Amino acid sequence: MAKYTAFNAEHAVDYIKELVKSELISVFPADATLTAYEFGDGNLNLVFRVADQYNNSVILKQALPYARCVGESWPLSLDRARIEAEVLINHGKLCPEHTVAILHHNVELALTVLEDLGELQILRGAQINAEQFPLLASHVALYLSRIGFYNSDFYLSAEDKKAKVSQFINPDLCKITEDLFFTDPYIEHERNNFPTELTEHVESIRNNDALKLAAAKLKAKFLSCPQTLLHGDMHSGSIFVDSKTTKMIDPEFGFFGPVGFDIGSFMGNLLLNYCAQNARITEQAKRRQYQTHLLTCLQDCYSQFEQHWLNLASSEATDISFANRAFSEDYLQHVLRDAVGYCGAELIRRTIGLAHVADIDGIEDAQARLAVQQQTLVLGEQLMLNATSCNNKDEFFSLLISLLN
Amino acid sequence: MAKYTAFNAEHAVDYIKELVKSELISVFPADATLTAYEFGDGNLNLVFRVADQYNNSVILKQALPYARCVGESWPLSLDRARIEAEVLINHGKLCPEHTVAILHHNVELALTVLEDLGELQILRGAQINAEQFPLLASHVALYLSRIGFYNSDFYLSAEDKKAKVSQFINPDLCKITEDLFFTDPYIEHERNNFPTELTEHVESIRNNDALKLAAAKLKAKFLSCPQTLLHGDMHSGSIFVDSKTTKMIDPEFGFFGPVGFDIGSFMGNLLLNYCAQNARITEQAKRRQYQTHLLTCLQDCYSQFEQHWLNLASSEATDISFANRAFSEDYLQHVLRDAVGYCGAELIRRTIGLAHVADIDGIEDAQARLAVQQQTLVLGEQLMLNATSCNNKDEFFSLLISLLN
DSSP, X not given: OOSOOOOOHHHHHHHHHHHHHTTSOOSSOTTOOOEEEEOOOSSSEEEEEEEOTTSOEEEEEEEOSBOGGGGGXXXXXXXXXXXXXXXXXXXXXXXXXXXXXXXXXXXXXXXXXXXXXXXXXXXXXXXXXXXXXXXXXXXXXXXXHHHHHHTSTTTSOHHHHHHHHHHTOOHHHHHHHIIIIIIGGGSOOTTOOOOGGGHHHXXXXXXXXXXXXXXXXXXXXXXXXXXXXXXXOOSGGGEEEOSSOEEEOOGXXXXXXXXXXXXXXXXXXXXXXXXXXXXXXXXXXXXXXXXXXXXXXXXXXXXXXXXHHHHHXXXXXXXXXXXXXXXXXXXXXXXXXXXHHHHHHHHHHHHHSSOOOHHXXXXXXXXXXXXXXHHHHHHHHHHHHHGGGOOSHHHHHHHHHHHHO | OOSOOOOOHHHHHHHHHHHHHTTSOOSSOTTOXXXXXXXXXXXXXXXXXXXXXXSOEEEEEEEOSBOGGGGGGSBOXXXXXXXXXXXXXXXXXXXXXXXXXXXXXXXXXXXXEEEOOTTSEEHHHHHHXXXXXXXXXXXXXXXXXXXXXXXXXXXXXXXXXXXXXHHTOOHHHHHHHIIIIIIGGGSOOTTOOOOGGGHHHHHXXXXXXXXXXXXXXXXXXXXXXXXXXXXXXXXXXXXXXXXXXXEEOXXXXXXXXXXXXXXXXXXXXXXXXXXXXXXXXXXXHHHHHHHHHHHHHHHHHHHHHHHHHHHHHHHHOOOTTTOSHHHHHHHHHHHHHHHHHHHHHHHHHHHHSSOOOHHHHTOOOHHHHHHHXXXXXXXXXXXXXXXXXXXXXXXXXXHHHHHHX
């Protein structure tokens, strides 16, 4: 079984059986009768749930050698399965509370076996239904601050950091982000995807030199600022939740990049849902209440992320040059500006680029959907254009509130 | 001969004989009678000149597994010989006019065979003697702009760039810079080296929070800003010159770092010599004339470097996001600020850190030497503190002139 072959359900069952027999995983008893089905809705992987008659189960995820959404025309290195596994191991050590547990991985077959989080919901779906998760903000803040800080120059020796940068060089998946996030929305490209009614707005984006400059600067930083080992794909579809638990999955886009990217992406997804609710919740009081919840979640998450980082910097920094408050504050000011910029870029690319979000695309009324799309574009533009003017998180929150009102 | 052994002159002769016999180098005729002597004055390597009876010669450089200046207590990976060879090959393709030619290299023995530039002078020695090189500024500008641009995100594909970043991960040599350049001068450390009379000034540096913050920010960028494949050690001892020729040698500190580092280091060395001349050239008119020459060299070099980069960006940029004037100008504004900061840091670390320059240490009159050291410290401090206020090169030049008057 060492040579790569794309699995079907039978392969998945056989593979897990072998693991059980060899006692390489302990989820299933020896007499387990396994069944499997594929339910991946992503574009790059096969995802099987393998379960026994006692309701024990695991997830087997296998990378495909191409991007499913664009057929076999966008080949992708299977090395991303190794990267995903190694990011999960790294993040799992630093923040086991909020990282999906990895039970096994096989580099040749490009597969990982993961704990089954089936009892949880995917955040995107839950937020589309206006569900609230009071612990989400603090969980994401804890996760991002811990994985961010402990993989940064504050904590790692320069030698260890350089080795890790090399370990997590991830050209194929980074290229997807480089193209879809930073390049395509600002040029004419066949991969872009937006309704005809937005053409004028899209053209104004393509002609907005200040916005294109901001996008280019964010891209340059994405390319050449290996501050920490990012999750790399922190959208609402990569987060499993219930009222008590938050687990990040799918870090196959992980690489060493700018700290602000992950939290900016997460905030961007909260704002995409915020705007979508204008067309989803008809009752005004209910809508306002939910949008206030989302905004509070965003603010709490950012504030706690920053506070955790400051605390870690004052207690755990190993590099004497960086172990002082003034440096941490300056560092975090740049992280904030990056995060605001990436947040804005996420809003734009999810509206007019290749990959959209169900929060918006699932709005049935075309006119209402269009109004939301107009709003996400304006919001994204303004965040990108004003990101570097934000001196601290309160200025960012004020800017955001002024843009949402 | 594959297993590493530190060479003596006899080994060097035998090794080159083998290369001649195998026709791997063409410098020497078949009947060459070779002799060799070691003349390295560096701290990390053995350097042999191997010559024949017809006056043909080459340089054989071999890395030692430790830093010679601190005995065997600072072990260094021999991998730096591979890095030096691969940087020379990279830079030699991009700017053969100003890169020493590499004739052969052997990874196991950590050695390179280089063209002999013995007919040229080392820039530091020549500038100590107040010699002028009218083409130096334009040559350095051409070299730094070409190696910088063609190894940057402007030109390389993201995939190629990531592979190169990994190829040139250089932890051992980077650590020397991280420690000696950015850390030691701002703390109490046994490696620091300064006369007792400077103690008060050194303590004021250690207590200057703004200066330490500037140093920490420059260090953070050195650690996490792989913009291009730097030379990494652009001081006046790494440059061979005569009236027509300029050749860079010794890029063993090469790695992907911030563009401003190399040109900042080079400018710092010009300013170290500028200050040293206050104690070296007694005749005022002559001194002023030479210092004006140095300042003009610095300004011309920076101006031409910037202009070359702008020209390359407008004609050769392959990434559509970066192929516009506004992005290049913004990018170069940050390069300038970095360069001014690194320039200032070079002045400070060469005055109170471990590694000094002969321009200053060779001044015989202790009082005059001390006055120069005071000046380089003040100049370095002011450049570091004001670097981020420089909006363009003219503001930098004005700042510099005001500090030198």
